[in-house]
Amino acid sequence: MSAVPELRITLAGAERVVAEGTTYGEALQADGRSVVAARANGELRDLAAPVAEGDQVEPVAVDSPDGRAIVRHSTAHVMAQAVQELFPEAKLGIGPPVDNGFYYDFDVKNPFTPEDLKRVEKRMREIVKQGQIFSRRPVSDEEAQEELAAEPYKLELIGLKGGAGAQEDGADVEVGGAELTIYDNLDPKTGDLCWKDLCRGPHVPTTRSIPAFKLMRSGGAYWRGSEKNPQLQRIYGTAWESRDKQDEYLHLLEEAEKRDHRRLGAELDLFSFPSELGSGLPVFHPKGGIIRKEMEDYMRRRQGEAGYEFVNTPHITKSQLFETSGHLPWYAEDMFPPFELEGVEYRVKPMNCPMHNLIFRARGRSYRELPLRLCEFGSVYRYEKSGVVHGLTRVRGMTQDDSHIYCTREQMVGEIKSLLTFVLSVLRDFGLSEFYLELSTRDDSDKFIGDPADWDEATEALRQTALESGLELVDDPGGAAFYGPKISVQAKDAIGRTWQLSTIQLDLNQPKRFELEYQAADGSRQTPVMIHRALFGSIERFLGVLTEHYAGAFPPWLAPVQVVGIPIAEAHAPYLQDLAKKARERGIRIEVDASDDRMQKKIRNAQKSKVPFMLLAGDEDIANGAVSFRFRNGEQKNGVPVDEAINEIADAIERRIQV
RNA sequence: GCCGACGUAGCUCAAUCGGCAGAGCAACAGUCUUGUAAACUGUAGGUCAGGGGUUCGAUUCCCCUCGUCGGCUCCA
CATH class of the missing domain: 3.30.930.10 (Bira Bifunctional Protein; Domain 2)
Structure with a gap:
């Protein structure tokens, strides 16, 4: 009996000798959670792939850009599997990772409804929980064509393999390398084939290695990005290395929604799009x-x-x-x-x-x-x-x-x-x-x-x-x-x-x-x-x-109203009117809120309209020839002499600073 | 332009499985007025996006148009 041959590899800079047949996962002692793939000589590889003599091996962390892309790509596969289980007539397009997530395109008779997405997502969670194994299998063009005979779009991609243009539209994710590979998703207990897809890989080792994901929306998308081609149905999802990161991302989307200029434009009375004028023709309010x-x-x-x-x-x-x-x-x-x-x-x-x-x-x-x-x-x-x-x-x-x-x-x-x-x-x-x-x-x-x-x-x-x-x-x-x-x-x-x-x-x-x-x-x-x-x-x-x-909170030089004067009680309004007159002489856009709202309500209104400065005045301020600031962040500065207050505001405007 | 969803008061949203359309905020009127994010009472406000069809009857069902939203393609 001859001894198992040994291979020399370099692991994260250090030389190592391992037995032939050792996988990257074993060599890296990867758990499949924090490390989801390997990089060997610059190429991304599955953890289950065997090392080769002379490999320079690095771990690919789940929270690295490559790691995230792999998680997202694998999640796209899980989604496609779920879709085909629920909609057996669905034909596969492509399913690459993208910024913040992934998508997969399907040719289906009826576009997906939000309810469909819920069902798909539910099925995906089951698949993830089951821990199906991503198993790579090289195939010849002919074998691939035979196995994927029912997938017309995949067949088209096989024909394109290596051709110019494949890279631009994401098709390289499916047929990137010199050889074609199919990824089989295997039941972890029985080893039975659950699903398969033409794919370059690499993938996470099992579906359990997908820490967090969520389906976002669906929409039409032209096959291979050209309006001359048929339109497929695309489902977008997001996937992350942890639940926390995903929540952070979802929170960012919420933040973006709050900043939407179309919403703020209406809320702050900046502009509108009267339908009487026609689409895309805005009017600007004062x-x-x-x-x-x-x-x-x-x-x-x-x-x-x-x-x-x-x-x-x-x-x-x-x-x-x-x-x-x-x-x-x-x-x-x-x-x-x-x-x-x-x-x-x-x-x-x-x-x-x-x-x-x-x-x-x-x-x-x-x-x-x-x-x-x-x-x-x-x-x-x-x-x-x-x-x-x-x-x-x-x-x-x-x-x-x-x-x-x-x-x-x-x-x-x-x-x-x-x-x-x-x-x-x-x-x-x-x-x-x-x-x-x-x-x-x-x-x-x-x-x-x-x-x-x-x-x-x-x-x-x-x-x-x-x-x-x-x-x-x-x-x-x-x-x-x-x-x-x-x-x-x-x-x-x-x-x-x-x-x-x-x-x-x-x-x-x-x-x-x-x-x-x-x-x-x-x-x-x-x-x-x-x-x-x-x-x-x-x-x-x-x-x-x-x-x-600015989320509508413009710096003073751009703010439509730069200052709102708020009298503590009705009797204090004339004092602020005097102040406003002086401020206007300095070119400051100031309004005094003389409505019969209560002072607290006036503050609330000014706050909601994102005015940079509120100037309040009551008996105490008037006695001292002063005024009290309230800033947008809720901070206040009390008892500021009137001239000083006006100077401070004029200065902020002139220097175009944000406050 | 293409695929899909949607359109009820100024705004945010209810309701009507085909039988007189409802609330909060905003607006308006009155009463009230003391220190940093919502005083109280009342009034008014809708051809249910527009047009056509089905029906005894349409905001509700069907068709078309316009507009909005999410994608694709395109782009300042």
């Missing part, structure tokens, strides 16, 4: 109007300081202008339909750039004028498809703080660089502090116009600047505007969500199409480079984002 005005005033000042020139252009134009710009051939389905006047076709504008081009072209331009920075709060209208309209973040009528900068090719890089600095400084003043950049480029699709060489040059200029900024840069291939590549600034809000705000787009096409020219120092005529720049994205969207970022 309080929302104040915030907009503050935003716009601020932008006017900053742009004035930064060498921008203010222009104005109309909302409609002859359609011909958009032929020239290239919008109609490439962008028409996003535009409102034309209407005819005096035998000529007109359009509502979806973008301001063509009109700014006409201003540039209105007379001969000299290189001495460049960079020429035209800016406008330009209202544009886009025919957004009915299913995508969403609060202020996706509307059909919006105002962009739009600017078009015309410069020489030599100035291009410097101009983009200073633009990026400008953009970030503005966003910081609005209280946003965490950013990353996204570089949207063209791919080989035919929705882009112009010479690829021009695109390359423009893309490189943007990339160079983005890299120099030191901010994280994420690639977004195929995400460019039809006329040029763009950098977008993504900002993180107070609860960690990111929003696309500013965009900086380079355009080497429109200047040619509009035959824009300037005269260079040597007397020659040159085509300028054009940079599109919307800093807020749109004023509407930015206001929506700020509303969610």
Whole structure:
């Protein structure tokens, strides 16, 4: 009898010798709970897989990003099993882990109802409790095709294996590697096969290794992400390494719901969406109007300081202008339909750039004028498809703080660089502090116009600047505007969500199409480079984002009402009216609540409307020429002399601080 | 645009298995007024999203339109 051969491996940096046939789980002494998989030579593996000579082995902790993804992926399998048990006719699509959870797509005759989800979740809990074993089994293409003959979508994936594009739509989760594998779910007592799925893995060892999960919602989803394909029914769920983490996540969702700008917009009387106007067409009420005005005033000042020139252009134009710009051939389905006047076709504008081009072209331009920075709060209208309209973040009528900068090719890089600095400084003043950049480029699709060489040059200029900024840069291939590549600034809000705000787009096409020219120092005529720049994205969207970022509790400089004066009793109102008069002279937006509510009710009302400062006055304060603060967090500061109080408020407004 | 859910007073929600539509808050009126999140009493408020159909009778059942919400696709 020969001795069992031995293998040398490296475990978490230390050399070890183990018997052949040892699994990663054994080598790592993994419990399948805190450690759910292994990483061998960089590859994720099942704990049940055998080690190989020379392996570098690391544990994959359940609370690591990979660990969570594995738990989520395994939970998706459990869900699919439950669905097929309850709905035997359901055909499997794909079921990958995603941020915070997972989904699985099914082709079913009838979409899932909330009751269906409850049943599925109940069955899932039974499966988890049963502790079914995830067992990996390599198969040939032919074997897989035979075993999965009843799963048309899986068959399609087998055909795609390794093909380009498989990675983009999540299909690689099913058929990622060189060889196909099927995961069998086995009854832990009898070893009987309960269910199986084509899958790359790895998985947690048993369904008991899934610590916490919950089904969230269902909805339609196109097969492989294309609207040309049939629509499947997707169920989303969340799964976590512990019940606590899951509760934390669910709590975050609740928090996000409370911050929803659509809810706060109504509660704080900022804006509304009258259905009489049509979908995606907001109106701003006086309080929302104040915030907009503050935003716009601020932008006017900053742009004035930064060498921008203010222009104005109309909302409609002859359609011909958009032929020239290239919008109609490439962008028409996003535009409102034309209407005819005096035998000529007109359009509502979806973008301001063509009109700014006409201003540039209105007379001969000299290189001495460049960079020429035209800016406008330009209202544009886009025919957004009915299913995508969403609060202020996706509307059909919006105002962009739009600017078009015309410069020489030599100035291009410097101009983009200073633009990026400008953009970030503005966003910081609005209280946003965490950013990353996204570089949207063209791919080989035919929705882009112009010479690829021009695109390359423009893309490189943007990339160079983005890299120099030191901010994280994420690639977004195929995400460019039809006329040029763009950098977008993504900002993180107070609860960690990111929003696309500013965009900086380079355009080497429109200047040619509009035959824009300037005269260079040597007397020659040159085509300028054009940079599109919307800093807020749109004023509407930015206001929506700020509303969610601040949860409606705007910093004093933006708050519609900055101060509410609250008399302790009716007799104290005139004193506060005097104070209010003084404060208004300092530009402070103050109201005195002289209603016949009781003082406590007035505080409650002011608190609910998220006013930054409450100033209370009763006999005691009046005797001392003072006033008492109540802040939004409930703290108070009593007996502050009136002038001092006004100074404190004026100072907070001026410095744009949050209180 | 596609899949699904939903639409009752300004807001949040009841009720009617087809038979005169109800509450709290908000609004309005009156009474009351002392220290940091809800005083009391009363009044008014609805073509039950809009249109069509079935029915003796529709807010309730069916169809269409509009709008909202959750997804997909798309996007500032």
